[in-house]
């Protein structure tokens with residue numbers, strides 16, 4: 294009798310212990326599952342924040358430069374700078390914006406004019422997003438829009454003759470024509486204005502880099518940039534002015550060019566410059 298009693302007690306103890314261990318294991322499993330879910334959620338959140346940061350950065354600096362800054366092996370003090378051998382630089386000004394800009398009570402001390410300028414610049418930005426991903430906006434300087442192509446070697450196109458930097462010049466001219474069309478055909482029509490662009494384009498080597506610890510800015514420097522700016526400032530309203538070497542590339546790709554003459558360019562020897570002859574049909578964006 295005593296043996297049966299003892300056996301029953303042992304069996305009961307073993308059963309209770311096993312049940313306890315089973316509950317503990319189930320609890321540990323559930324906890325593990327919850328931790329896994331939380332970890333997955335947090336990983337997703339970190340990935341989403343990284344993607345948002347990347348998008349924000351790519352709106353400030355070119356994506357290949359963003360990739361450089363996000364590289365884990367980059368040392369904190371490493372500065373980004375790059376020599377780019379074949380870059381096409383463009384400055385596009387709206388010379389008659391100065392006449393339009395007025396600070397009066399009626400237009401909110403100039404607010405209305407800034408709203409118009411913002412609309413124009415945003416239209417140009419939209420062209421980049423929709424049709425010209427290879428064109429890099431550098432910045433706006435007042436009402437001047439500055440952009441470049443060929444800043445990243447990946448933008449060299451493979452043609453029948455092989456990779457060619459000349460496509461960067463052609464892409465830029467198509468972008469210029471689209472800007473003119475957007476401003477003169479679309480914007481002016483619906484806003485009853487008569488803005489026009491004066492554009493300067495030049496190609497050659499530049500140094501690209503990011504400067505500043507706060508509000509860092511991606512920019513390009515060099516004689517190619519200076520001459521592009523001068524092609525704009527010494528140009529004519531409604532025209533695209535380029536120096537001789539750039540004109541030669543455009544002629545090669547079938548763009549009709551008109552010799553302007555020997556143009557005085559501040560800080561340089563007088564140089565041969567050319568205007569692009571624009572046909573009406575080339576202005577369809």
Ligand SMILES: Nc1ncnc2c1ncn2[C@@H]1O[C@H](COP(=O)(O)OP(=O)(O)OP(=O)(O)O)[C@@H](O)[C@H]1O
Pocket residue numbers: 434439512513514515518519520522523559560
């Ligand atoms: N990264 C840049 N961003 C904007 N403008 C630029 C840039 N690099 C050069 N420029 C412009 O190109 C033009 C020609 O430059 P350059 O160095 O030859 O002349 P400068 O004597 O410094 O300028 P300025 O005579 O206009 O005062 C200048 O108006 C300059 O502002």
